[in-house]
Structure formats: C-alpha cells, structure tokens
Amino acid sequence: MANQKLVRSVPLNAQLQDILKSRIRDGIYPPESNFPSEKELVNEFNISRATVRSALAVLETEGHIVRRHGVGTYVSKLSVIKNPINRVMEFSELISSGGYKPGVHVYQACVVEADDILESGLSIERGSEIVRLHKMFTADDIPAIIVSTSIPSWVLGESYSEVIEHPEITEPLFDFLENKCGERIEKMVASVWPDRIQNSG
Structure with missing residues (x-):
C-alpha cells in the first residue's frame, strides 16, 4: 500500500476520511478485518490524534x-455494499452484488399527498395522491437498508387496492411495475443518507 500524504x-480530517473510505471500498481493509489503530494512523499520516x-x-x-471498547476497531460487515451510480438497480440486487x-x-x-419535494421529483401536481411503501432490506439477515418509496396512485391502476392491503406484492x-402496471423504470431519483439503528435490547 503506497504512502499517501x-x-x-x-481540512485534514476530511482528507483522512476520504482515504480510509477508499481503502475500504478497494478491499485494502476487508469487511470484519481489524482497522488500523489511532496510533498507527497518527504515525502514518503525521497528524494529531484529535484529527484521527x-x-x-x-x-x-x-x-x-x-468500534468496540476494550477490543478494537473493525471494518463493518456491510461496508462493501455499493451501487454503480449510472445504473438503475434493485436494492436486493445491490445487496447481492456485495456478496x-x-x-x-x-x-x-399508506396514502399521502404529494409535497413540494415529490412535486418536483416526480413532475406531478402538489397534493396528488401518492402511495408510500415502507420496506426494510437485509443482508445475511442483518438490517441494511430502510426504504420509503413514493408511487403516484395512477401508476398502480387496477392493482391499487391490492397494494394497499398486501404491499409485499410490490x-x-x-x-x-413493469408486469402488473405496464410501467418500465428507466430512471430513478433517490435520496440516500446514512443512519445508525439504536439497539434498545
């Protein structure tokens, strides 16, 4: 691994984040492997412990x-799940691609009315009826992605009532959408953000 300056x-902390994320993506630090200690990173990059x-x-x-207190720091098991930005990809396919x-x-x-964001993103009138689906995708039975999908009601056609009662059919x-609704997806607009699930058990 070549030294990086x-x-x-x-900002040093932002640069360090980018370098470490790149190493994780490239498999230099594989999932569930030991992650370099603070001291090792301080010595490698010649920066302060506070920055690290x-x-x-x-x-x-x-x-x-x-990070596990008294044990060490490890690369997350789910850290390698990634999506080619120029592809429309199902979340299940995305998870499979990570192994x-x-x-x-x-x-x-549930049924909601389109707000300003949906009006712009879906090119529909504000207040239009939207069916919102809430789903959780898992990777090896571990929660990985929580999704909220908004679909204009007219897209569902005759499947509308069935979707409301049995959303799992989607x-x-x-x-x-293609086989039941006759709508082929060619473009997808998504907002993605990281979060942490707090274990209350």
Missing part, C-alpha cells in the same frame, strides 16, 4: 467501521 490546505479521532467518528457514524443474501420486509403502505418493485 495529506495536503495542509484542505474526528475522522474515525464520522466513519463510525456512517457505518463504515465498528450477501438479500431479504426484504414490506411493513407498511417486490421486486421494478418487475411489479
């Missing part, structure tokens, strides 16, 4: 690493 004109801690805190919050067994739990379908979503 940080540029002092750019700041970068690692972000990586932990985003789910790239797991995991996908699963999905469709736990709610998986795989692209197949459902």
